[in-house]
Amino acid sequence: MPRARKPKLAIWKFASCDGCQLSLLDCEDELLQVAGAIQIANFPEASRAVVKGPYDLSLVEGSVTTPHDAERIHQVRRASKFLVTIGACATSGGIQALRNFKDVKEFISIVYARPEYIETLNKSTPIADHVPVDFELRGCPINKKQLVELIGAFLRGRKPNIPHHSVCLECKRRGLVCVMVSQGVACLGPVTHAGCGALCPAYSRGCYGCFGPKETPNTASLSAWWSTLGTKPEALLRAFRSFNAYAEPFRKESEAHEN
Amino acid sequence: MKTKVIKVNMLARVEGEGALLIKIRDNQLTDVKLKIYEPPRFFEAFLRGRDCREAPDLTARICGICPVAYQMSAVHAIEDALCVQVQGQLRSLRRLLYCGEWIESHVLHIAMLHAPDFLGYADALEMARDHPTLVQNALQLKKVGNEIVALLGGREIHPINVRVGGFYRVPVRQELAPLKERLKWARDTALELVRWTGTLSFPEFEQDYEFVALSHPDEYPFNEGRLVSNRGLDIAAKDYDSSFVEEHVAHSNALHSMLKPRGAYFVGPLARYNLNFTRLPALVQDAAKAAGLGPECRNAFQSIIVRSLETLYACEEALRIIEQYERPDQPAVEVQPRAGTGYACTEAPRGMLYHRYALDANGTITDAKIVPPTSQNQKTIENDLRELVPKIMDLPKEKLTWQCEQAIRNYDPCISCATHFLKVEVVRS
Numbered sequence: 001m002p003r004a005r006k007p008k009l010a011i012w013k014f015a016s017c018d019g020c021q022l023s024l025l026d027c028e029d030e031l032l033q034v035a036g037a038i039q040i041a042n043f044p045e046a047s048r049a050v051v052k053g054p055y056d057l058s059l060v061e062g063s064v065t066t067p068h069d070a071e072r073i074h075q076v077r078r079a080s081k082f083l084v085t086i087g088a089c090a091t092s093g094g095i096q097a098l099r100n101f102k103d104v105k106e107f108i109s110i111v112y113a114r115p116e117y118i119e120t121l122n123k124s125t126p127i128a129d130h131v132p133v134d135f136e137l138r139g140c141p142i143n144k145k146q147l148v149e150l151i152g153a154f155l156r157g158r159k160p161n162i163p164h165h166s167v168c169l170e171c172k173r174r175g176l177v178c179v180m181v182s183q184g185v186a187c188l189g190p191v192t193h194a195g196c197g198a199l200c201p202a203y204s205r206g207c208y209g210c211f212g213p214k215e216t217p218n219t220a221s222l223s224a225w226w227s228t229l230g231t232k233p234e235a236l237l238r239a240f241r242s243f244n245a246y247a248e249p250f251r252k253e254s255e256a257h258e259n
Numbered sequence: 260m261k262t263k264v265i266k267v268n269m270l271a272r273v274e275g276e277g278a279l280l281i282k283i284r285d286n287q288l289t290d291v292k293l294k295i296y297e298p299p300r301f302f303e304a305f306l307r308g309r310d311c312r313e314a315p316d317l318t319a320r321i322c323g324i325c326p327v328a329y330q331m332s333a334v335h336a337i338e339d340a341l342c343v344q345v346q347g348q349l350r351s352l353r354r355l356l357y358c359g360e361w362i363e364s365h366v367l368h369i370a371m372l373h374a375p376d377f378l379g380y381a382d383a384l385e386m387a388r389d390h391p392t393l394v395q396n397a398l399q400l401k402k403v404g405n406e407i408v409a410l411l412g413g414r415e416i417h418p419i420n421v422r423v424g425g426f427y428r429v430p431v432r433q434e435l436a437p438l439k440e441r442l443k444w445a446r447d448t449a450l451e452l453v454r455w456t457g458t459l460s461f462p463e464f465e466q467d468y469e470f471v472a473l474s475h476p477d478e479y480p481f482n483e484g485r486l487v488s489n490r491g492l493d494i495a496a497k498d499y500d501s502s503f504v505e506e507h508v509a510h511s512n513a514l515h516s517m518l519k520p521r522g523a524y525f526v527g528p529l530a531r532y533n534l535n536f537t538r539l540p541a542l543v544q545d546a547a548k549a550a551g552l553g554p555e556c557r558n559a560f561q562s563i564i565v566r567s568l569e570t571l572y573a574c575e576e577a578l579r580i581i582e583q584y585e586r587p588d589q590p591a592v593e594v595q596p597r598a599g600t601g602y603a604c605t606e607a608p609r610g611m612l613y614h615r616y617a618l619d620a621n622g623t624i625t626d627a628k629i630v631p632p633t634s635q636n637q638k639t640i641e642n643d644l645r646e647l648v649p650k651i652m653d654l655p656k657e658k659l660t661w662q663c664e665q666a667i668r669n670y671d672p673c674i675s676c677a678t679h680f681l682k683v684e685v686v687r688s
Contacts, residue, residue: 015298019323019416025371026415028402032395035384046371047382048664065298095320098305107304112514113507120299141323141416199413203420204590205427208316210417238309243320 007056007155010042012076014062014069015096015124019141020087021045021061030148037155053079057154060133063089063124065096070121070130077131084150085127088140088243092212095140097124097246124246135160140210140243143195163194166214167207170198179206186226188239191217191249212244219253233257261285265660277672279663280510281648288652291644293637293667295511306627311337311596311618312423318614318629319417322673324367327360327408328607330421331482332614332629337423339496340601340618341594348587349425350482351580356411356421357481357605358577362404362445363415364608365528365566365573368671369452370397373563376665377459393455396448400570403445407438407577425591435581442578449571450546456564457550465557466646468639469521470530473606479538479572480531482605487534488524497602499613505630516635523638526610527670528565529556543572559643559669566671596622607632609671633672640670 011021025031025046041051058080064070077083088094099107100123108115127133137146146162153160163169167189171178179185179201187206189198193214200207213219223236231239240254263283277297282290302321309317314333319326331353338345345353370393371383380386387394405415410430412418420426471492475484486502487493494502505514518524536544536554547553550564598620604613610632617626647666651659 015300017320017323017326019320019326022323022367022416025367026401026405028398028405031398032384032387035387040382040384043382047384048375048661049381049385065300069298095302095305095317096300099301102305104301107301108299110304110307111299111301113505114509117507117509118299118512140320141414144415196414200419200427203413203426203428205419205422208419210419235310238313242313242317 006037006039008041008051008053009038009151010053010055010058010080011045012042012058012060012062013045014060014073014090014127015065016062016087016089016094018045018061020090020139021059023086023142023144023147024059027144027148034148034151038151054081055079056081057151058083060085060090060127061087063093063096063126064130065121065124066119067121068119073127073130082134082154083127083131084135084137085133086137086147087142088138088210088212089124090127091136091138091247092244093124093126093246095243095245098241099124100246101241126246137162138193138211139195143197146195164215165194166190166217167192167194167196167198167201167211170194170196171201174198174202176201179204180225180229184229186229186231186239188222191219191222208239208242209250210243212247213249217249219249220256223253223257233259263656265656265663267660267664279644279667281644281663283648283652286652288645288648291641291648292510293641293644295513295637297512299512303627303629306616306624309624311340311616311622311624312594314616314624314627315421315423316417316419321629321631323416324364324673325360325607325609326417327356327412327421328605328612330418331357331605332603332607332612333616334421334423335482335603335605336496336601336614336616337618338594338601339603340599340616341423341597341622342599343424343592343594345425345592348585349429349590349592351584352411352426352429354481355577355580356408356418358573358580359404359407359411361573361608362449362570362577363401363408364404364671365570366397366401366404366452368608369456369563369566369570370394370401372671373665373668376661376668377563397452400445400448400452403438403441404573406441410434410438422591424594425589427590429586429590431586432584435584439578439581442574442581446571446574446578449567449574453546453550453564453567453571456567457552459563461558461560463558464560464643464647466559466643468525468529468557469518469523470533471518471524471526471635472530472534472611473604474534475538477538479535479576480606486604486611488518489533490521492518495602496604496613499602499604499630500615500628503630505634511637513634513637514630515637516630517638523642524635525639526632526635527562528569528608528610529559529562530610531606532556532565532568539568539572540575542575543568546571559666562669562671596620609633609673610635631673633670636670636672640667640672643669
């Protein structure tokens, strides 16, 4: 029987720090195996060689922040059978979505001496605002084990096994004592999507929301709890306004603390 | 009139998005532009109004390849503003964390991004088919660096354990012990990598650069020291703004940095090596000599050897730190908000990284300035291309383009950082 053609993988970058695509190169033990099972057809960070599309699997990193990128994402979608967004920028607009709450012109003038050279959109938006997305991998950065699981699941034609519950369950599973209850440390764990393995509580610090909102988060209740720990409204606003600031539940909660 | 245009619309094997445009008219090089079109993300703008204690977590997100560098420059600048000094084992743990990032970032660049240029492969995976041991060993060496960052920082990318004043949690001695055996293997492997990079062929390309790096009386620099150059610069971080200027040019979303009286300068491994050779331990100095490198190296193509030497140094230094480690009583020094301005330079894998923060009495950031290494090197990269292209102008276009790309990769440019870069375009007419 002739051997089936290896599926083609493409990696695309929009506004981002490169950390999520670097996660693939950080799979030191799995990288050569992955490269054996899938054709890395377009990965500019790692290779000069570009194989033409269409691509079986596209991983998209970064958010849409320029008129050019708002066009380019449609080309990427057309060239991709499965399109998976990786990381907080691609799934929620990322840290650069903090501009969405301000006047971008003022932002440009703070950083750049010649604002007329800069072309940028008023808002940083997630990929799903522009094109249909087949699956989202959360995190700032993504968890590389979840990335390997995603590619493995894709190769076998099954749904990736990525839990959607909160960080709290990861704490319970690791047997970590709750930092909020035992130490009075403000923690976003109850409303934050799992995936990091409850890293921060394991290091005696409260979760700060890298993976964005979990399904149906009760952010108002958590804010009330934080207030009883002495957290001021402006600190609550900042807590919900970081890497996933423009994800709807976090956006609304931060707006509730604007004066 | 014959015009040749070399255009690389998206430079590969660099971090972030950039392009190169070279114009040649009647065998005369007329234009070189390194274009950084990576979209701006406005970090310095949204840092205004944030609590200073958020700066290490926020600025880490400038770069997924060197987040530790951003965290280190951020905490040092803020501690400077708050008049706090972090000493003893906490200072050593910060050096250890930086060792991890240097190993991870340098080996990624040496083996995955730069070596394929020297051997004529499109990428490391293609190279792995003919040189499996080289690539596998490099991946494992990179992994050791990542293991250090993950152990101290919680994870490899965007570590969660760095805070103003120190860490959230510090390891007990036994937690670091397993790293010792791994690092001994890594040191041997790095030594092998130095030998191997020494056997590569390099073009004759000695340039009269002004190197700028930190310099410390007792150690090879990571977090502390004065900012010095081979042409007499010798300043503290707080005097950075009076000695350097940033220029905004039309073709780049990254600001070009210049030394006020003299223009272009060079930061990164080659600068550190030339300015701090005597601070390297005998093991690293001997390895340099065996690989054919003296205490001075002015050929940017040989930066791949210097990166291997710094990897070797980072393994050796990490081992030294682990050997003498005793867990400190407190994971962090207490910090109290106060108004002030703080400055810091630390040595990111790609070169010196400057941060400045102004804080109000509540510790809220009122102004921030960040100058990444790649924006500092942009002018020098363009100058290198101006020197290189006339020497290789007669090569076929594909070869000429590739050599220009290689010359850019000598700097391990990180465009995500600099925008706050790489397509190549060569136009011949």
